[in-house]
Amino acid sequence: xxxxxxxxxxxxxxxxxxxxxxxxxxxxxxxxxxxxxxxxxxxxxxxxxxxxxxxxxxxxxxxxxxxxxxxxxxxxxxxxxxxxxxxxxxxxxxxxxxxxxxxxxxxxxxxxxxxxxxxxxxxxxxxxxxxxxxxxxxxxxxxxxxxxxxxxxxxxxxxxxxxxxxxxxxxxxxxxxxxxxxxxxxxxxxxxxxxxxxxxxxxxxxxxxxxxxxxxxxxxxxxxxxxxxxxxxxxxxxxxxxxxxxxxxxxxxxxxxxxxxxxxxxxxxxxxxxxxxxxxxxxxxxxxxxxxxxxxxxxxxxxxxxxxxxxxxxxxxxxxxxxxxxxxxxxxxxxxxxxxxxxxxxxxxxxxxxxxxxxxxxxxxxxxxxxxxxxxxxxxxxxxxxxxxxxxxxxxxxxxxxxxxxxxx
Amino acid sequence: xxxxxxxxxxxxxxxxxxxxxxxxxxxxxxxxxxxxxxxxxxxxxxxxxxxxxxxxxxxxxxxxxxxxxxxxxxxxxxxxxxxxxxxxxxxxxxxxxxxxxxxxxxxxxxxxxxxxxxxxxxxxxxxxxxxxxxxxxxxxxxxxxxxxxxxxxxxxxxxxxxxxxxxxxxxxxxxxxxxxxxxxxxxxxxxxxxxxxxxxxxxxxxxxxxxxxxxxxxxxxxxxxxxxxxxxxxxxxxxxxxxxxxxxxxxxxxxxxxxxxxxxxxxxxxxxxxxxxxxxxxxxxxxxxxxxxxxxxxxxxxxxxxxxxxxxxxxxxxxxxxxxxxxxxxxxxxxxxxxxxxxxxxxxxxxxxxxxxxxxxxxxxxxxxxxxxxxxxxxxxxxxxxxxxxxxxxxxxxxxxxxxxxxxxxxxxxxxxxxxxxxxxxxxxxxxxxxxxxxxxxxxxxxxxxxxxxxxxxxxxxxxxxxxxxxxxxxxxxxxxxxxxxxxxxxxxxxxxxxxxxxxxxxxxxxxxxxxxxxxxxxxxxxxxxxx
Numbered sequence: 001x002x003x004x005x006x007x008x009x010x011x012x013x014x015x016x017x018x019x020x021x022x023x024x025x026x027x028x029x030x031x032x033x034x035x036x037x038x039x040x041x042x043x044x045x046x047x048x049x050x051x052x053x054x055x056x057x058x059x060x061x062x063x064x065x066x067x068x069x070x071x072x073x074x075x076x077x078x079x080x081x082x083x084x085x086x087x088x089x090x091x092x093x094x095x096x097x098x099x100x101x102x103x104x105x106x107x108x109x110x111x112x113x114x115x116x117x118x119x120x121x122x123x124x125x126x127x128x129x130x131x132x133x134x135x136x137x138x139x140x141x142x143x144x145x146x147x148x149x150x151x152x153x154x155x156x157x158x159x160x161x162x163x164x165x166x167x168x169x170x171x172x173x174x175x176x177x178x179x180x181x182x183x184x185x186x187x188x189x190x191x192x193x194x195x196x197x198x199x200x201x202x203x204x205x206x207x208x209x210x211x212x213x214x215x216x217x218x219x220x221x222x223x224x225x226x227x228x229x230x231x232x233x234x235x236x237x238x239x240x241x242x243x244x245x246x247x248x249x250x251x252x253x254x255x256x257x258x259x260x261x262x263x264x265x266x267x268x269x270x271x272x273x274x275x276x277x278x279x280x281x282x283x284x285x286x287x288x289x290x291x292x293x294x295x296x297x298x299x300x301x302x303x304x305x306x307x308x309x310x311x312x313x314x315x316x317x318x319x320x321x322x323x324x325x326x327x328x329x330x331x332x333x334x335x336x337x338x339x340x341x342x343x344x345x346x347x348x349x350x351x352x353x354x355x356x357x358x359x360x361x362x363x364x365x366x367x368x369x370x371x372x373x374x375x376x377x378x379x380x381x382x383x384x385x386x387x388x389x390x391x392x393x394x395x396x397x398x399x400x401x402x403x404x405x406x407x408x409x
Numbered sequence: 410x411x412x413x414x415x416x417x418x419x420x421x422x423x424x425x426x427x428x429x430x431x432x433x434x435x436x437x438x439x440x441x442x443x444x445x446x447x448x449x450x451x452x453x454x455x456x457x458x459x460x461x462x463x464x465x466x467x468x469x470x471x472x473x474x475x476x477x478x479x480x481x482x483x484x485x486x487x488x489x490x491x492x493x494x495x496x497x498x499x500x501x502x503x504x505x506x507x508x509x510x511x512x513x514x515x516x517x518x519x520x521x522x523x524x525x526x527x528x529x530x531x532x533x534x535x536x537x538x539x540x541x542x543x544x545x546x547x548x549x550x551x552x553x554x555x556x557x558x559x560x561x562x563x564x565x566x567x568x569x570x571x572x573x574x575x576x577x578x579x580x581x582x583x584x585x586x587x588x589x590x591x592x593x594x595x596x597x598x599x600x601x602x603x604x605x606x607x608x609x610x611x612x613x614x615x616x617x618x619x620x621x622x623x624x625x626x627x628x629x630x631x632x633x634x635x636x637x638x639x640x641x642x643x644x645x646x647x648x649x650x651x652x653x654x655x656x657x658x659x660x661x662x663x664x665x666x667x668x669x670x671x672x673x674x675x676x677x678x679x680x681x682x683x684x685x686x687x688x689x690x691x692x693x694x695x696x697x698x699x700x701x702x703x704x705x706x707x708x709x710x711x712x713x714x715x716x717x718x719x720x721x722x723x724x725x726x727x728x729x730x731x732x733x734x735x736x737x738x739x740x741x742x743x744x745x746x747x748x749x750x751x752x753x754x755x756x757x758x759x760x761x762x763x764x765x766x767x768x769x770x771x772x773x774x775x776x777x778x779x780x781x782x783x784x785x786x787x788x789x790x791x792x793x794x795x796x797x798x799x800x801x802x803x804x805x806x807x808x809x810x811x812x813x814x815x816x817x818x819x820x821x822x823x824x825x826x827x828x829x830x831x832x833x834x835x836x837x838x839x840x841x842x843x844x845x846x847x848x849x850x851x852x853x854x855x856x857x858x859x860x861x862x863x864x865x866x867x868x869x870x871x872x873x874x875x876x877x878x879x880x881x882x883x884x885x886x887x888x889x890x891x892x893x894x895x896x897x898x899x900x901x902x903x904x905x906x907x908x909x910x911x912x913x914x915x916x917x918x919x920x921x922x923x924x925x926x927x928x929x930x931x932x933x934x935x936x937x938x939x940x941x
Contacts, residue, residue, distance in 0.1 A: 028862040028874070031794055039794075046791045053781040060777060063752050068770070073692070073759040080757035083694035092749045093742055100738045103788065108731060110790040115727040155870065157476040165475065167872045185724075190563040191657055193722055193797060197863045202793045204723045206658060207562060208651020211724035230722075230797040230865045232556045234563060235483045238868030332483060332551065361567065 032197050035221040035246070038214075039200030041110045049103055056099075117212045120182030122175065128185070128192030128205035128229070129363045131236035131320065135173050138184075142259045145368050146171050147317065148239045152324055155239075167226040170316065172243035176252035178219030185211040188363060190234060196227035196244055204231055217246045234361070235332055236320065301372070303379070303392050310380025313373050317365065318381075326385040332361060337385045348393065351378055352401040366402070371395035429931050438533075441525030442931060443510045446532050448828075450507025451821075453535060455897070457499030458814075460543070462890050464492040469886040472879050475871055485869035486554035487546065493557025494575075497675070498582045499539050501809065504817045505678040506531075506589045509617050512824065513593060515922045515929060516611045518602025518938045523595035531588035538581035545571035556867060558668070561649035561660040565641045572642065576635045583628040590624035593617055602921070604940035608702070611920050612695060615702050616681030619709045623670045623677070626713075631667040634660070658723050665716035673712045676808060677705055679776075679816035680747060683769050685920075686823050687751055690766035691758030692917045697750040704743035704750075711740050721792045730789050737787035741780070748777050763915075764838030768819035771811055771846050779807030782857065797867075800860025806853045811846075818845070818896070825900065826914045830928040831907030837899045844892040851885030 033043045071077045125136035129145075136143040149170045153159035162168070175181050185194055187205040195202040203213040229240035247255060315324055321333040328335040341347045341354070355374050356366035365374070375393045382391045430436050430445065440446060468488050471479050480488070510528065514521055522528050545552035553575045555564040564572055597618045601610070610618075637660075640646040647653020649660040680701075688695045695701065717725060717733040725733075751773050760766070782804040786792050795801055826832045855878040860866075864875045871879065910927040921938060922929075 029858045031861045032863070038790075042790050042794055045788055046785070046794070049785050049788055049791065053784060057777070057781060060748060060752060061774065064755060064770075064773065067752070067755040067758065068760060071691075071756065071758050071760055073761045077757075077759050079692040079759040081693075082696070082757070083754075084697050084699070088749075088753070089697055089700045089746065093746055096742050096745045100741060104735060104738060107734065107788045107790060111730060111734070112727065114790060114793075115730075155477050157478070161475060161873060163873065165873050166870060190567055191560060195797075195865070197794060200794065202722050202796060206651075206723065209656070209658070209724075227863070228865050228868075232486070232560070232563065232867045234567065235486060235554070237486075238482060238865075238870050329481060329483060 034198040034200050035223070035225065036199045036201075036215045036217050038110075038114055038216070039198060041113065042200050045107055045110055048106065052099060052103060114213075117182050117214045119180060120214055121179040122181045123184065124173070124175070124181065125184045125186070126194050126205060128187035128189075128194065128233070128240075130189050130234050130361060131229075131240045133173075133192075133194070133240070133242060134368075137256070140256055140260065142256065142263065144171050145317075146173060146243070147320065148241050150239070150241075152319065164226070166239065167228070167241045167243070169241055169243045172224070172245045174245045174247060174252060174255050175217065176249045177217040177222050177246045178249060180214055180216045182212060182214045185213065189361075191231050192229050192233045192240070193231035194227070194242060195230040196225050196242055198225040198227075199244065202230055222246045222248055222251075235329070239320070298396060300394055300396075301375070303383075306376045306379040306392060307383060309372070310376035310378075311384075313369070313377050314380050314384075317369075318377065321362070326381070326387075336381055337387065342381050343387050343389055345389070345391065348378065348382075348391065348397070349401055351381070352393070352398055353405065356398075356402060356405065371398040371402070374398045439529070441521070441529050443514050443522045443525070443528065443933070444828075444929070444931070446522075446528050447507045447510030447512075449532055450503050450510055450535075453532075454500050454502075454504035454507060457495050457503070457539060459893065459897075461492050461495035461500055462893060464488045464495070465886060466890050468492065469883040471869060472871070473883040474880070475873055475876050477870060480869075482869040483551060483554065486556075486867070487552040489867055490553045490556055490559075491542070491546070494542065494553070495539065496809075497557065497671070498579075499535070499542075501675045501813050501817070502586065503535060505617075505620070505675070505813075506586075508613075508678065508682070508817070508820055508824075509589075509593055511828065512922065513596055513614055513617060514600070515925060515933045516614050516920055517597065517600060517605055518921050518934045518940070519596060519600035520932050520934050522592050523600055524592045527588050528592055531585045531592065534581050534585040534588075538578045538585065541574050541581075542578040545574050548574070558664060559638075560664075561638065561641070561657050565638050565649055568638075568642065573639065576639050579635045580632055583632045586624050587628050590621035590628075593621040594625075597621075602934070602937040602940050608699065609940060611681075612684040612698065612701055613678070613681035616677045616684075616705055619705050620674050620677045623674050623709055623712065627667040627670045627674075630663060631671075634663045634667060637663070658720070661720050661723060662717065665719045666713075668719065669716040670709070670712040672805075672808075673708060675813045676776075677709065679772070679813045680705060682816045682820045682823075683751065683772050686765050686769045686819055687754050689823075689915050689918050690763060690769070691755050691760050693754055693758040695750070696753035696756075697746075700746055701750055704746040707743040708740060711736060711743070715740060718787060718789075718792070721789050722796045734787060734789045738784065741784050741787075744780055748773065748780070761916075763822075764833070764835060764842055765819045765823035767839065767842045767846075768815045768822065771842070772815045772819065775807055775811030775815070775849070779804055779812055782807065795860060797865055798860035799856045799864045799866055802866050803853050803856035803860060806856070810853065811849050815845075818842075821900070823915075824922070825903055826910035827922060827925075827927050827929065829904050829907075830910050830926075831903050832910050832914075833899055833903040833907065837895075837902070841892060841896050841899060844895065845889060848885045848888035848892060852882055852889055853885075855881050855885075 031043055031046050033040055123138045125138055127134040127136070132145050132147040134143065134145050146169045148166070149168050150166050151159060154161045154165055183194070183201065183203070185203050185205040186209065187207045189207060191207065192205040193202060194205055199215045199217065201213050201215050203211045205211070223246055225244040225246060227242040229237055233240070322328045322336050326336040336342045341351050352374060354362065355369070355377060356364060358364035372395045375395045375398045378393045379391065381387065382389045430442065431439065437445065437449060467480060468485065471485055510522065548571045550571065551569040552571050553559065553564070553569065555568060597610070597614055637646070637648040641648050641650060647655040649655050649657050651657060684695050684701055715733060715737045717729060718737040721730060782800065786795050786801065786804060822833060822838055859875055859878050862874065864871055912926055913923050914927060924938065925933065
């Protein structure tokens with residue numbers, strides 16, 4: 001049997017590789033059963049059709065192998081003369097057709113079930129950006145960005161890779177278990193696809209259009225579920241992970257309350273008489289998304305405050321494309337080292353504008369980042385990697401640019 | 410009726426013909442000879458196969474370990490894009506056209522193709538088109554980097570400047586394919602030997618006739634698609650831009666309306682080759698010739714109504730998803746009929762295992778395997794989990810490499826003695842086969858596991874749980890790549906010498922090509938043979 005030997009030896013090779021692998025390599029050979037009703041339906045369909053294919057395969061390959069072994073010339077086998085039969089042609093047209101109908105019935109049932117997004121208890125708008133996800137809890141008024149948090153050193157093999165390498169984000173999507181969740185998908189720039197295998201959800205996020213999909217995570221399966229963008233969306237397509245934290249309903253409610261409180265606090269108009277709000281916003285503690293607010297921050301910050309907050313912000317969002325070293329990846333992502341916009345004084349306004357409104361491949365960050373964040377980033381970029389301009393930009397400068405942009409539009 | 414016409418025109422044409430090829434390089438530039446052009450197509454496609462294959466080697470080297478190793482993600486995306494484009498348009502399609510050029514006239518008893526000058530032109534467009542496409546690698550601002558499916562708006566609003574060169578190259582490839590297809594149809598319909606009715610044609614000729622109609626039907630759609638891209642990019646239209654009232658998903662509809670029949674363009678001639686080789690080495694007539702022809706026609710017709718199964722995750726209405734799921738599943742019926750007919754052909758034969766037969770058997774095994782995963786992908790809810798993962802990569806590589814490419818290898822070994830007048834070395838051929846067969850499975854089989862475990866396609870880096878399988882895949886890929894250089898050696902060795910081939914070449918070969926000398930005369934059938 002010349003053709004079948006390697007098939008098995010290859011399978012054995014693959015299987016043995018699984019057992020002698022490293023501890024962190026958590027192998028799976030099959031599709032996940034997942035933790036939602038949909039993912040389990042899909043899993044069962046997958047297994048049904050897999051076994052049907054195995055059965056057909058055993059039959060067809062079995063006959064072929066039998067013929068290869070028995071009906072060979074070297075065995076002295078004489079060729080038969082038959083070469084057509086309408087009867088068998090009809091039989092092997094009808095039988096597969098019947099098998100297909102058997103497969104189509106449950107597939108149709110699952111598909112109809114998946115299509116029904118009504119009666120959802122939680123609705124989340126998911127917006128794909130190059131290259132991060134934005135989550136808007138429509139009924140709660142909460143929104144934030146979720147970005148890859150895998151350090152550049154790990155990608156560049158300069159540090160050991162952590163177990164969730166490329167599948168970790170700064171701020172995961174939090175959802176309740178046991179409640180029907182509706183996701184509305186869209187995108188800002190190109191087509192992305194939001195995929196979390198354990199939820200059985202993969203749907204394209206298309207610029208200018210919305211898609212709907214729902215999931216219901218089993219009440220007894222809270223946990224962390226990971227996924228990735230599944231539609232090629234450009235150079236950072238492989239670095240656009242999704243992390244979903246499924247919490248019990250109580251914990252979810254508590255999380256919502258916490259987020260709302262944080263948002264309310266950030267939205268409070270600063271009391272001019274209150275001393276030292278700066279100590280509240282120590283670098284590193286500032287939560288970017290929650291700080292997103294149009295309220296004017298009139299305080300004057302020191303260069304050190306701006307630089308240290310700027311470094312944090314820069315490494316959080318900007319370094320993904322422009323690199324921690326500021327060198328970017330030309331020509332798609334220009335270098336900021338010695339760049340005109342970043343070093344010449346007359347371009348400060350333009351630099352702030354680009355961060356607020358975006359440019360070409362760069363998405364706009366104006367809605368997610370506060371004046372303080374942007375001021376800190378601009379200050380950091382103008383005083384790092386040999387860009388020693390000494391320029392210090394205050395939140396009030398950013399506020400002015402925002403005002404002028406508003407007037408223009 | 411057409412037969413008598415061709416007979417007179419042959420005799421007429423014959424009077425003005427030279428009897429041998431011109432000398433020197435200009436022979437190849439000016440040639441209108443179907444064999445010369447067929448050989449050039451085959452060499453060109455093999456060169457592109459090695460080039461696009463070496464891009465795949467870069468991909469596999471980068472994916473050998475997690476982390477960024479050799480190339481940056483930007484270059485990686487250019488590699489996946491050009492690998493796909495060149496393999497599809499530069500390697501597989503021209504190889505089949507080359508085989509059509511070589512074999513159709515001598516299989517139907519014609520002296521040459523019907524439109525020899527057109528034939529010359531349709532070949533010589535290709536090197537120009539691919540020079541332009543490959544030159545984008547050296548252009549400022551990156552080569553095309555949006556995948557071979559070049560979805561808008563990634564390829565329009567966000568495409569690199571070189572996208573325009575890509576569009577121009579695709580236009581030229583399309584023109585070449587359409588001209589080639591016209592030639593095939595004109596040849597088959599007009600130049601068959603007296604007595605060769607349509608239902609007496611060799612099955613390879615049948616599959617190519619159907620393929621040629623598919624090409625004429627869908628290549629203009631591709632041309633329309635890239636033209637809309639061009640005007641979106643430069644002339645202010647918004648076909649695929651939602652901001653201007655267009656629809657990015659419409660791009661996918663247009664692309665896959667071309668793309669799905671394109672898949673069959675790359676496999677129907679393979680079916681023909683397999684149906685041609687199998688009877689020789691089983692020493693039995695092809696089982697169910699008529700049903701093979703009808704099955705091929707059904708597949709070709711169905712291929713126009715299944716395109717949106719590539720787009721299940723784009724959010725089609727339920728009725729659309731159901732329609733495309735059902736039609737896609739339906740394709741399994743005629744495809745199954747073909748496989749069953751091949752098995753029935755083998756049944757009770759007197760099988761021998763020369764290299765072409767080994768590739769043929771591997772084709773039937775592994776193409777069927779790719780068919781199974783295709784059936785799984787047809788189930789829409791399951792497709793939501795498979796879509797855009799390595800499971801899909803495994804699926805289409807199984808139908809394209811051990812499918813289309815193996816059929817081309819089988820054809821090469823099968824007809825090489827006829828083309829060159831020498832037998833290839835059976836030992837070397839079998840070594841090449843076993844190296845290819847084992848390495849191709851080591852390469853593509855573990856990809857199923859990777860996809861099911863959740864690895865998306867087109868990523869330059871991956872999570873740690875995918876590391877070991879990716880390593881196995883890369884090793885398999887390298888061995889497969891090197892094995893093809895060995896194939897080059899075998900072919901060159903056969904051209905330069907070897908055991909003299911008889912006219913019949915194979916013990917039980919049937920068909921007009923085996924009535925000619927090996928190698929055949931420069932002008933194949935100067936007097937048409939008569940088919941009883």
